[in-house]
Amino acid sequence: MNYQRSTEIISPIMSTVTRRSPMATGRISEATGALSVVDIYVTSYLIPTNDDETEFVAVDGGLDHNAYNINQALNRRGHSLRKVVAFVLTHADPDHTGAIHQLGSDIPVYSSQKESDVLDGKSPSECLLKSSVARVSKLMSPIVEGVKAEVITADDVIKIGQLTIRPISLPGHTGGSLGYAISRDHRKSRWDIFPGDALEFRRNGNATRAAKVVSANITDAEQSIVHLDDVIDAEGYRNGKVWPGHSGPGDISAIKAYRQILQRQRQ
Numbered sequence: 001m002n003y004q005r006s007t008e009i010i011s012p013i014m015s016t017v018t019r020r021s022p023m024a025t026g027r028i029s030e031a032t033g034a035l036s037v038v039d040i041y042v043t044s045y046l047i048p049t050n051d052d053e054t055e056f057v058a059v060d061g062g063l064d065h066n067a068y069n070i071n072q073a074l075n076r077r078g079h080s081l082r083k084v085v086a087f088v089l090t091h092a093d094p095d096h097t098g099a100i101h102q103l104g105s106d107i108p109v110y111s112s113q114k115e116s117d118v119l120d121g122k123s124p125s126e127c128l129l130k131s132s133v134a135r136v137s138k139l140m141s142p143i144v145e146g147v148k149a150e151v152i153t154a155d156d157v158i159k160i161g162q163l164t165i166r167p168i169s170l171p172g173h174t175g176g177s178l179g180y181a182i183s184r185d186h187r188k189s190r191w192d193i194f195p196g197d198a199l200e201f202r203r204n205g206n207a208t209r210a211a212k213v214v215s216a217n218i219t220d221a222e223q224s225i226v227h228l229d230d231v232i233d234a235e236g237y238r239n240g241k242v243w244p245g246h247s248g249p250g251d252i253s254a255i256k257a258y259r260q261i262l263q264r265q266r267q
């Protein structure tokens with residue numbers, strides 16, 4: 001079966017349906033020096049682990065041919081694919097695991113226990129079970145073989161090179177979704193936040209949760225926005241931006257504004 005072909009056919013349809021227009025591939029973040037790698041409607045991120053930018057940690061793996069896109073992005077900066085030294089996974093939906101299935105047997109992959117089980121083929125994604133949109137997207141990135149992840153929780157801190165990577169538990173879109181606060185030099189309090197699909201930004205800059213149709217549990221998804229805002233305040237994450245899986249970036253302050261909208265709706 002030609003999976004590449006199914007991707008070419010379905011991806012433009014998904015892009016139209018979701019009306020998303022991610023940013024262009026390239027350097028995006030002043031705080032961490034992250035690069036975006038955009039594949040039609042989903043973005044993975046490459047964050048340099050040192051000042052020379054010789055090694056990178058990837059947040060998520062995109063669609064099934066995304067190792068090619070990552071390689072292209074690094075080649076343009078004079079690097080090659082082997083310079084990706086680890087993946088941190090927000091969740092194991094197939095539009096986020098493409099390059100991980102291609103490369104994850106050689107490179108450490110960090111994820112929550114629940115998403116690790118999906119990545120490994122032990123359990124199906126909750127989102128895929130629930131959503132017809134997501135079931136269609138599964139056609140784009142069939143799991144070729146299971147990948148073993150190193151399981152992490154929100155209590156862990158991952159240090160790779162100059163990077164400090166702190167997981168944040170954000171269930172809702174999927175049961176085991178993690179976001180990550182990442183800093184190249186945490187002493188300067190410059191943190192970028194990578195929420196995966198827990199959050200996205202509208203064109204006017206307002207934050208919103210992922211659509212109901214692609215969320216496993218909408219109550220949890222909304223509670224995760226409140227939790228994310230609490231963690232941002234408690235840990236002092238600032239001076240960076242928020243980089244979602246399916247939209248352009250937004251301001252950290254927009255999360256608090258959205259939290260207040262959610263709380264008003266509950267009253």
Ligand SMILES: [Zn+2]
Nearest residue numbers: 093095197245
């Ligand atoms: Zn996604």
